[in-house]
Amino acid sequence: MGAEIATSGSESLVTALIAHGDDNLVLAQRLGEWISNAPELEEDIALGNIALDHLGVARALYTHAGQIEGRGRTEDDFAMRRAEREFLNVLLVEQPNGDFAHTMIRALFFDAYQVDLWEELTASDDDTLSGIAARAGKEARYHLLHSSAWTVRLGDGTEESHRRAQDAVDALWRYTDELFHGPGQVSRERWQATIEQVLEEAGLEVPDDPYQWGGGRRGLHSEHLGSLLAEMQWMQRSYPGLQW
Amino acid sequence: MSPEERFDAIVSAEEKVEPADWMPEEYRKTLIRQIAQHAHSEVIGMQPEGNWIARAPTLHRKAILMAKVQDEAGHGLYLYSAAETLGVNRDELQELLHQGRHKYSSIFNYPTLSWADIGTIGWLVDGAAITNQVMLTRCSFGPYARAMVRICKEESFHQRQGYEALIRLCSGSPDQKAMAQDALDRWWWPSLMMFGPHDTDSTHTEQSMNWKIKRVSNDDLRQQFVDMTVPQAAYLGLTIPDPDLQWNEERGHYDFGEIDWDEFWAVVKGNGPMNRDRVEHKVRAWKEGAWVREAATAHAAKKTAAAVVVGAA
Amino acid sequence: MTYEVPVVPGESADIDEGTDLSTEAWPLWEVFVRARRGLSHVHLGSLHAADPESALQNARDVYTRRGEGASLWVVRSSEIHSFDPEEISDFIEANEKVYRLATTYDIPDEVGHM
Numbered sequence: 001m002g003a004e005i006a007t008s009g010s011e012s013l014v015t016a017l018i019a020h021g022d023d024n025l026v027l028a029q030r031l032g033e034w035i036s037n038a039p040e041l042e043e044d045i046a047l048g049n050i051a052l053d054h055l056g057v058a059r060a061l062y063t064h065a066g067q068i069e070g071r072g073r074t075e076d077d078f079a080m081r082r083a084e085r086e087f088l089n090v091l092l093v094e095q096p097n098g099d100f101a102h103t104m105i106r107a108l109f110f111d112a113y114q115v116d117l118w119e120e121l122t123a124s125d126d127d128t129l130s131g132i133a134a135r136a137g138k139e140a141r142y143h144l145l146h147s148s149a150w151t152v153r154l155g156d157g158t159e160e161s162h163r164r165a166q167d168a169v170d171a172l173w174r175y176t177d178e179l180f181h182g183p184g185q186v187s188r189e190r191w192q193a194t195i196e197q198v199l200e201e202a203g204l205e206v207p208d209d210p211y212q213w214g215g216g217r218r219g220l221h222s223e224h225l226g227s228l229l230a231e232m233q234w235m236q237r238s239y240p241g242l243q244w
Numbered sequence: 245m246s247p248e249e250r251f252d253a254i255v256s257a258e259e260k261v262e263p264a265d266w267m268p269e270e271y272r273k274t275l276i277r278q279i280a281q282h283a284h285s286e287v288i289g290m291q292p293e294g295n296w297i298a299r300a301p302t303l304h305r306k307a308i309l310m311a312k313v314q315d316e317a318g319h320g321l322y323l324y325s326a327a328e329t330l331g332v333n334r335d336e337l338q339e340l341l342h343q344g345r346h347k348y349s350s351i352f353n354y355p356t357l358s359w360a361d362i363g364t365i366g367w368l369v370d371g372a373a374i375t376n377q378v379m380l381t382r383c384s385f386g387p388y389a390r391a392m393v394r395i396c397k398e399e400s401f402h403q404r405q406g407y408e409a410l411i412r413l414c415s416g417s418p419d420q421k422a423m424a425q426d427a428l429d430r431w432w433w434p435s436l437m438m439f440g441p442h443d444t445d446s447t448h449t450e451q452s453m454n455w456k457i458k459r460v461s462n463d464d465l466r467q468q469f470v471d472m473t474v475p476q477a478a479y480l481g482l483t484i485p486d487p488d489l490q491w492n493e494e495r496g497h498y499d500f501g502e503i504d505w506d507e508f509w510a511v512v513k514g515n516g517p518m519n520r521d522r523v524e525h526k527v528r529a530w531k532e533g534a535w536v537r538e539a540a541t542a543h544a545a546k547k548t549a550a551a552v553v554v555g556a557a
Numbered sequence: 558m559t560y561e562v563p564v565v566p567g568e569s570a571d572i573d574e575g576t577d578l579s580t581e582a583w584p585l586w587e588v589f590v591r592a593r594r595g596l597s598h599v600h601l602g603s604l605h606a607a608d609p610e611s612a613l614q615n616a617r618d619v620y621t622r623r624g625e626g627a628s629l630w631v632v633r634s635s636e637i638h639s640f641d642p643e644e645i646s647d648f649i650e651a652n653e654k655v656y657r658l659a660t661t662y663d664i665p666d667e668v669g670h671m
Contacts, residue, residue: 025303032297032306035313036290036525039533040583041321042604042615044290048314049618052307059303076302100536149610156546157539164535235301235359242417244301244359244409264639318619325603328585334605335582391602398623540607541583547608 013126014069015088016183018078019217020117021061022089025079026225027110028054029232030097039100046146050107053139060132067128080236084226085219090182092175094216094225098168101154101161105168107147112194113179114140116186148198155202166204173207178214255456260386263329271455274448275385276330277346278457280337283323285349286316288522292356293365301359308405309362315402319395326387342527344514351438353516360413360420360427366406368435368473374399375469376439384456407476414480421481428477429485436500437508439466470498584633586612590620591628598630606631 031051038044062075092110097103118137124130154165180188199206215221235244245253247266254261261267290313297313300306324334340346351369356362377399380392413420440462443449452458460468470489477484488501510516583605589598601620606612612631621629664671 029298032310035294035297035310035317036287037529037532039529039536040605041287041317041324042606042611042619043533043536045314045317045321045618046615048310048317049622052310052314055303055307055310059307062303075304079303100533146614149614153540153543153607153611154536157543158535160535161539161542231298234299239301239417239419242420243412244305314622318622321604321619322602328603333582394601537583537607540611544608 010068012183013129014065017061017065017068017129019088019183021058021065021078022087023058023093023110024054024061025058026087026089026228027093028052028058029228030093030095031103033097034103047103050143050146053136053143057132057136057139060136064128064132076236080233084221084229087216087219087221087225087229089216089221089225090175090178091213091216091222092172092178094222094228095172095175096224098171099164100150101164102168102171104147104150104154105165105172107143108151108198109172109176109179109195111140111144111147112191113186115144115194116190120185144194151198151204152202155199155204162203165202169199169204170207170209173209174211174213177212178216181214182217255384258382258456260389261384262386268455270451271457272330274452274455274457275388276327276332276337279323279327279330279388280332280340281347281349283320283327283337284341284346285352286320286323288348288352288526289369290316291522291525292352292354292518293362295356296359296362299359300362305409312366312402312405315398319391319398322391322394323388326385326391329387338530342523342530344523347512348522349438350508350511350516351434352522353511353519354431354434355518357430358423358427360410360423361431363406363409363413363424364427364431366402366404367410367476368406368431369438370399370403370406371473371476372435372438372469374403375465375472379459379465382456382459410480410482414482424480425482428482432485433503433507434511436466436470436503437511439463439469441505441508467497470500474498583607584635586616586631587634587637588616588620589630589632590616593627598628603634 028051031047031054034047035044035051038047058079059075062078065078066073066075092106095102095106097106115137118133118140121133122130122137124133151165154161156162177188179191180186196206248268251261251265251267251271254265261271293309293313293316297306297309300309324337327337328334337346341348351372356365374396377392377396381389381396383389383392410424413424440446443461443463446462449458449461453461474484474489486501488499490499492499507516511519514520584607585603586606587603588601590601591598604612604615604619606615609631613629616629616631
């Protein structure tokens, strides 16, 4: 059983809300793993705050999706009681954290996309969504400041940091195309311009890799999502139907 | 007035000693160790609680727990910042922690085995922290007292969220109630141990009291904590695992049993259930982050050098 | 809860001479926040950062988590200059020039508030 992007009116809105919610939830879960593991205490705080931002956006989107859908689904129904093949997040966000460079490059690619996405969605006819987009957009701009500054520090830091940053760019590039297919009309050109500018300042090369991998928006994920969900959903699956 | 007399006058007038003031070397050393260990406690404390972020049962609980742990990191930062005013570097203090020569609150050497542990830590550990922290806002050293005021303001949500999580469990299913009781059974005695040895066995107490670093004795703080907490446990319908616990009408306080001091000293010496894991985790994160810190420093130096060139042109 | 965890006999809490601390420590920055329009900046504490941008971002993350910041300054601690504590009482005016104080002057009540 998979999930297809719906095409009709409010159904497609619900699907879009869930997809963006899933993107933010999965990334929040990943960033939470850095807590007590960051290179310096200040960065622990920064990554934790960013994780909280993404979690907050996910919760707002799920809640709104549940309301429109009208089947009584709550934020926890979406997060904790859907199987892997029902999740609609892009593959980029479910990739493991890797080293700090890997996490920052993943963030750079996603943040630049989010800034454009939320800007577009502030113009939505749906007032609630446009409100969520306004707040999420502000946060995304801050996230992009953080990830692009780190990309430059690492790309133009030491030889080791440069190598790790380039490895991360090369490894994650194949997950970027997926950002531009699916809900939202975010333009690849604009995203590419932002990314190229940051990479240039960082002394990093744009990869020459023509190969792209997607499927997340259709519920076809890498092996990583399964373990992530198993851990996240453990309590609800072990003790169903209780209040916490 | 000699510097010693001026220092004594400041302390006895309940004024604050500030970093630029003359102070006895022992006062400085005691404060450095205590503030640093307080900071280390906040940082190490992120591990047992961080252990349940990925598995928090709802998104709401996940958000609360993440926010709490972030607050703790921030508190660690305020405290290191206060310690650094005494002429030490944060990296030196951290090295002492990594070598096991600086300690952190013994409570964090116990494992978090269930979701109920998270609520219990909020209730008991933050409850104990608040007891101690209110006292520390009256500490004679300005930067430490000010950091404590800031921390106290942020701390009250920590205890409430923990207790609220337990109210949910204790009014939930039999499994949930049993989970809460099990957590209390494991965390009660370590919570009492947090207040340290009897004052009669504590070499520092008298000097710290004279210098107004410490304002209330270990035993008095521990008694305060017990008196506050017993009714809270009763409200939850949980049983405190101490057969000697009972109200003493004459004293106006609860009598309670004797702490297992062998366990206490074992944990202080580094042989508690999680001591090694906590320090290894901390050291590993620090080592793995070395290349990141070096990169940031290298990049900043490049930018400064470039600016100098531009300025000179 | 005590942070004065007892020192175990035989252990020292002092740093050894020659211990390698060369992890390229990030410099220290002091943080000043003006909570609201109309107030002045208050010193809130310090943090470590490699450059001004991350100092600012970190200060925002650490000191304005509860929305308490209309304006945020970070200053390298090494750029803060002060009098020597021994000198300060010599250089800062003792209250001898009482003619600077408004209370020295007697204005009759009939003149009104001045």
